[in-house]
Amino acid sequence: MMGENNPQPSMFYNIKLEQFVTQDHPLRKIRALIDTQRIRHLCKDLYSDRGRASIPPEQLFLALLGGYFLGVTSERALERELNGNMVLRWFVGLDLDDIPWDHSTFSQNRKRRFNESGVLEELFDETVALAMNKKLVSHHASLDGTLVKANASHKSFVPLEVFLKPEEYKKRIRTLNERDPDDDPGNPTVNFHGEKRSNKTHVSKTDPEAKMANKGNGSAAMVGYTVNGLMENRNRILLNIGVETFQGPTSETAGGKALIDRFHDRHGFRLRSVGADKGYFSKSFLSAMFRRHVKPHVAAKTVGQESVHERVRRMGKTKGYGLSQRARKKIEELWGEAKVWHGFRAFQRRGLIRVRDEAYLMGWLLNLKRLSTLIPATS
Numbered sequence: 001m002m003g004e005n006n007p008q009p010s011m012f013y014n015i016k017l018e019q020f021v022t023q024d025h026p027l028r029k030i031r032a033l034i035d036t037q038r039i040r041h042l043c044k045d046l047y048s049d050r051g052r053a054s055i056p057p058e059q060l061f062l063a064l065l066g067g068y069f070l071g072v073t074s075e076r077a078l079e080r081e082l083n084g085n086m087v088l089r090w091f092v093g094l095d096l097d098d099i100p101w102d103h104s105t106f107s108q109n110r111k112r113r114f115n116e117s118g119v120l121e122e123l124f125d126e127t128v129a130l131a132m133n134k135k136l137v138s139h140h141a142s143l144d145g146t147l148v149k150a151n152a153s154h155k156s157f158v159p160l161e162v163f164l165k166p167e168e169y170k171k172r173i174r175t176l177n178e179r180d181p182d183d184d185p186g187n188p189t190v191n192f193h194g195e196k197r198s199n200k201t202h203v204s205k206t207d208p209e210a211k212m213a214n215k216g217n218g219s220a221a222m223v224g225y226t227v228n229g230l231m232e233n234r235n236r237i238l239l240n241i242g243v244e245t246f247q248g249p250t251s252e253t254a255g256g257k258a259l260i261d262r263f264h265d266r267h268g269f270r271l272r273s274v275g276a277d278k279g280y281f282s283k284s285f286l287s288a289m290f291r292r293h294v295k296p297h298v299a300a301k302t303v304g305q306e307s308v309h310e311r312v313r314r315m316g317k318t319k320g321y322g323l324s325q326r327a328r329k330k331i332e333e334l335w336g337e338a339k340v341w342h343g344f345r346a347f348q349r350r351g352l353i354r355v356r357d358e359a360y361l362m363g364w365l366l367n368l369k370r371l372s373t374l375i376p377a378t379s
Contacts, residue, residue: 017096020086027066027091029372033130034062036093042122046113055101059092060109061123066091068365073343075103116353120360124241125266127367131237132269136374138234139272140320142328143259143280145228145252146335148243149346150210150355152223157202157212199246207350213246225347226251227359230259231334233275233327237370238334239263241363243356253285260294273297275324283308297324338362 021028036058043057066088067078081088082100094100114120131137159168199211204223214221228251230240240259244251256276264270273295280286280298286308289296297320300313315321338344344362347355 015096017086017090021090025087026369026372027069027087029376030065030069030368031091033127033368033371033375034065036062038126039119039123042119043113043117046117046119055105055109056093057109057113059094060106061119062092063088064106064361065365065368068342068361071341071343073348075106078106079103110354110357115357120357120364124238124360124364124367127364127371128237128239128263128267131232131235131367131371131374132267134371134375136235136371137232137237137239137269139270140233140275140324140327141239141260141271141273142231142233142275142324142331143228143256144231144276144328144331144335145226145255145279147213147215147222147224147246148227148339148344148355149222149224150204150207151347151350152204152206152210154212154223156204156206156223157197158205160201160203209245209352210350211246225352225355226255227335228252228255228259229331229334229363230256230263230274231331233324233330235370235374236330236334238363238367239267241359243352243359245352249279249282252279253282256280257285257288260289260292264292270294273320273324275328277328281309281312286312295320297321297328299325334366338366342366 039058039061040056046057047054063078063082067073067081070081070085070088072078072081079100079102082092082094089096089098089100128137197212202212204210207223210223210225212221213224213226224246226244226246228242228244229238231238240263242255242259242262244255247254256274260271260274271294274289275297276299278299278301280296281301281304283304283306286296286298290308290311295315296312297315298312300309300316335344342362342365347358349355349358
């Protein structure tokens, strides 16, 4: 017999949020790894001893983390998710009758407390320390950089006054102000025809630290930042992550050296080899790795006749080199995972310091995902 819908809903319900979260749900496994008391301790000095009680800081960080896990990077969209997503409410610690906070709560707390506090950096580093404590980190790593779009458009670029004569600058300003009456003021029509733009002559009004960037190979330029990552090869744990203002290949090589140095200093753990693509086959980078007693298993180019280049080419015949070159592709898979599933194709914040915090949040999430599957199997 065909069933019928009951038009009379129940008047009272006896439910718990946890019943909406299956035992194999990824957020349940991730939540077990997060120490909320540790987050409170890191945020303790950011709050006053007087005044009204604030929203618990651990709930704000859990909401951001859960939002990025779901690919929700917009704070307005996150507010909507907190209203209707029972799994996310459980993850954050909101009960059924708790009203989610306004979207501006996140931006105001960042502005007043968390910007430049280093909390997200500390939380990311603690996932690395946990992985090392569980013997999940090997001495062999991979290095790679990727471009992430900034929260700015090509239309936000205007000439740097220092590069223009006064009459040229006035002409440019008049051109920018000449819009059609029906034009959208939020998306103005700007005619760049016949005008050459570069990072030396133009700057973004929206995010001055973002630059026009591309990876070469005929790809179109975007307004973005270079994100560098250092990943250990065995379990794909991100050992370090950083953001640099785009400066061509130097953004990756200089940023990569900084990541390795910071990892060595922060965790007291020495890498023995690092795999990378051809972009790192430069004399300065290879020499820097040999000085640090790290074998640079870098994909070799035909150009470059220095002794350090020849040394790496000879190293290409070893078994370890081959293993590193095969494993280094895993970090590209990490970037793909972050961009496809967790909204890392574009930054939401503006300014180098703020986007670095966003990158640490992404690194924290990626490591928690790895650890949530590895730790139960090794405990």
